[in-house]
Amino acid sequence: MFAVVFGLLVKTKILGEDKRxxxxxxxxxxxxxxxxxxxxxxxxxxxxxxxxxVVLAGILVxxxxxxxxxxxxxxxxxxxxxxxxxxxxxxxxxxVAAGALGAFASVGTxxxxxxxxxxxxxxxxxxxxxxx
Numbered sequence: 001m002f003a004v005v006f007g008l009l010v011k012t013k014i015l016g017e018d019k020r021x022x023x024x025x026x027x028x029x030x031x032x033x034x035x036x037x038x039x040x041x042x043x044x045x046x047x048x049x050x051x052x053x054v055v056l057a058g059i060l061v062x063x064x065x066x067x068x069x070x071x072x073x074x075x076x077x078x079x080x081x082x083x084x085x086x087x088x089x090x091x092x093x094x095x096v097a098a099g100a101l102g103a104f105a106s107v108g109t110x111x112x113x114x115x116x117x118x119x120x121x122x123x124x125x126x127x128x129x130x131x132x
Contacts, residue, residue: 002030051093081126 006026015021034041063073 001033002026005029047096048093051096055089055093 003026006022009015009022009026010019015025034045066073
């Protein structure tokens with residue numbers, strides 16, 4: 001909503017040439033849309049930003065650890081596999097925020113722990129085999 005209103009305000013120049021003013025008006029309009037959407041839309045954005053922040057923090061820690069170990073992050077991000085993993089993580093974050101994983105609420109935490117260990121082992125195997 002913000003991008004649409006901001007684009008329209010800048011293109012039509014209703015508020016003049018000042019893009020900062022257009023950004024403020026567009027931000028207020030976006031907040032009104034979120035407020036009008038009710039708790040469902042607000043819950044979606046809270047979950048999206050919360051999970052997204054945790055994922056971004058994990059990526060930052062990984063980048064810092066690889067950098068401290070002497071690794072070169074530019075080579076990692078040049079590969080198509082790394083970009084695929086990043087896109088997959090983004091899709092998973094969006095699905096979690098949308099509440100699609102609520103169907104798995106009856107599954108215990110032990111099952112998720114086993115799935116997480118399997119995913120970690122698969123990523124480690126992919127990284128080890130990819131280096132050879």
